Amino acid sequence: MSGVGGQQTGRATASLRHRLAERGIDPTLLLLVPGLVVALALFVYPFSYGIGLTVQPTAAMQEQWGGGILANYVAFFRDPFVFDSVWLTMRLALPAALFNVLASVPVAMVLRHRFRGKRLLTSLLVLPITLGTVLTAQGLLIFAGRQGWINRALLEIGLIDEPLKLVNNYLGVMFSLVITGFPFAFLLISSYLSGIDPSLERAAKTLGAGWWQRFRRIILPLLAPGLATTFVLTFVLAFSVFPSARLVGDAMGETRVMSLMAFRAFGEQNDYAMASTIALMMGAVELLVVAAVLGLRSLLYRGTTGGKG
Amino acid sequence: MxxxxxxxxxxxxxxxxxxxxxxxxxxxxxxxxxxxxxxxxxxxxxxxxxxxxxxxTDRYTEAWDRFALGEVVGVTVFVAVTVVVVSVLVGVPAAYVLARRDFPGKRAVMLLFLLPVLMPPITYGIPLATVMYSFGLGRTLTAVVLVNLVPSVPFVILTMTPFIEQINPAIESAARMCGARTRQVFTRVLAPLLVPGILAAAILVLVRTVGLFELTFLVSGPGSDTLVVAIYRGMTSAGGGEARQLISAMSVIYTATMLVMLVVALRFVNPTQLVAQVKETRDD
Known part of the structure; x- marks a missing residue:
């Protein structure tokens, strides 16, 4: 829209050009055009096309579920095999995101101070970003599998008699979500934390506040918006879990997440309309959670923070 | 301290x-x-x-031949470099406008760039892949590059906007007073100042693109698979997947590639600086 406005100014008279420039429309806005073209052609157009597809169900779908052009949506809500995946996804993504955020806070607090080996430790925490989900999955299968080192060590010590089942179930996916999500949450939280002016805390200390009081009264309120943002971003990561749910999870059982269902409809059943429906519902569910968290955030806190929330 | x-x-x-x-x-x-x-x-x-x-070390040669890894690595590098170049060229100018200008509809534009980052990749990936197939682009390199642009361009814009905001606009005004045109302001004044930010964003996009699974997986096929997708296909192929050790060898190749990139990246940038302008930079 604004790009078109920018083009018009080229042809317009000087006075119109000035008037537009006063409102912020001038040829510089043309720089925005390539970005907008990419966003419109590759995001907005396919997205609306996808929404259009959802109301063009296949004949088989209409016959099975009824509901006319809304057959796909009827199928989504009525078919327990599909609809249960919403709950299964939430059961994975919410605890994983919550854990990643809550665990990052103390770690980031400790790593805030300067000490020997900090650089090494930070690199170690950032390392999983390079591993990627697929390698993490492969490693978990070997390391935590029945014959893996974990079970072997626990058996040797005598803590367990039978190998623990740590992969190919809910737990395996959770491990993989923590390993990939935690470093990300940690990086964000520590940058928010470093945005808080240390003199505030020092002042509180001078006034005799203990570490809990300092944390509760100073750090936490300033960090809260950042915590909400981090939660949202890690939740988004965990919510779209796909490869690990298939590789270290139980793809047809307890980790039958929405993205797997969408892919099944897309790649295996070639029902693009149903696949788009599941994909869009997935986006809707996610945006609901994001909106709830951000709404809570604005309810609790207004204004700018040292933590740059 | x-x-x-x-x-x-x-x-x-x-x-x-x-x-x-x-x-x-x-x-x-x-x-x-x-x-x-x-x-x-x-x-x-x-x-x-x-x-x-x-x-x-037989596993490596075996995996290399079995999965045509030479081609796969070539595809991965080609896709990653193309995506980085295009998204920097498209994203940085847009970030400049968003950082410096105020215009009607700015919030809508911001939201447009924020949405692909916030949405699960599958949500827009499946309609996008459907469009790609209906245009006859399915399983081609073009499609792989195009789908990777969707999260990368907004990512560059979102990371570069705060970076540009912190550059003093007085420098540009001075250049304009001296008679520089927009192009000159960009090439002579802004570009040198932006190099660290662009490098950081480029490296992060590179790492993301190489690691991105979902979108690539939806549109790629034999001849346009990137390394992650090839590993995934190896693990899930019919008949219980390929021998575990072959997959491990491929994963090690993948991680080694990533590590090299990350080491290079950390030499140039501190990742925490991207999220917020950390105080440390001023102290150092």
């Missing part, structure tokens, strides 16, 4: 030990996973023992 000496007593509290224990557990898992894959990839046979029975 004076703070560290002041805060030192805090480090001895039980809660701190708890944190260290948690981190140790994390490290054990992380290193265990890494080392297990590396050991497995060099192992001759490894079933019911602590370590494989013998060491060999």
């Amino acid at each position: 004076a703070v560290s000496t002041l805060e030192r007593p805090l480090a001895a509290r039980p809660s701190t030990w708890f944190v260290w224990a948690g981190m140790a557990a994390f490290a054990v898992f992380l290193l265990g996973i890494l080392i297990a894959v590396v050991v497995d990839s060099f192992g001759r046979q490894w079933f019911d023992t602590w370590f494989p029975e013998g060491l060999t």
